[in-house]
Amino acid sequence: MQKDLETRFLSDFETNQNIAHKICRIYTTNKDAHNDLFQEITIQLWKNYPKFRGDSKFSTWMYRVALNTAISLYRKSTRRIKTQDISDFAYKIKGHEYDDTEEKQLASLYKAIHHLNDIDKALIFLYLEDKPYKEIAETLGITSVNARVKMNRAKEKLKNILNP
Template sequence: MQKDLEKNFLEVFEKNQNIAHKICRVYTTNQSAHNDLFQEITIQLWKNYPKFRGDSKFSTWMYRVALNTAISLYRKSTRTVKTQDITDFAYKIKATDYDDTEEIQLRSLYKAIHQLNDIDKALIFLYLEDKPYKEISETLGISSVNARVKMNRAKEKLKNILNP
């Protein structure tokens, strides 16, 4: 049973690991922090995978866990990431290199996004991922109406940062 669970997790994680990389890019400013946050997100996903009921798509659940992990870690004033050892199954994950070609073009946007608060970062991130408001509200645990209102405010803040 544990082997099946592990096999299923590895399969869906490998297909969706770019979600974690993108969240790491939004919430970190250097490769070392990116790697630490990616590892912590992976750990949290693995620890919580047995609780995944399949009520939503795996990717929606993954966004929620990954964003909550990133937000909670980076709200701490120390800005350090405490990681756990995952050597018992980490070697089984086939990590792919993160293609940053598009990111080079979006550097100024990411710089502006870094200036937003954690919730606004999450909203903008999900918006850029073309998630519908229903999925955004489910991911963040807020109503669809609240997601729309917060999104409009976050877009306005971002516009003001990019065009002072």
């Protein structure tokens, strides 16, 4: 039973691990912080995987867990990440080097995104991932109407940051 759960998790995670990398890119500013946050997201996903019921797509659930992890860690005033050892199963994850070529082209946008608050960052991230408002609302635990209103406000903030 545990082996089957682990196999399913590894398969789902490996298929969708770029989600975690992209969230790390938005919420961190250096490679060490990126790696620490990625590890913490991985731990939280593994700890919560038995609770994943399949009511939504794995990727939607992963967005929610990863964003909640990133937001909660970076809201703390110490901004220090407490990690746990995942060496027991980390060797089983077939990691691939994160290719940030496309991300470098968007450097000014990401720099602007870093100036937004945590919720606006999550909204913009999901928007950039071409998620429909219904899925954005589900991921963030708000209504679709509220997601649209918050998105318009976040876009306006970004415009003001990019074009002062």
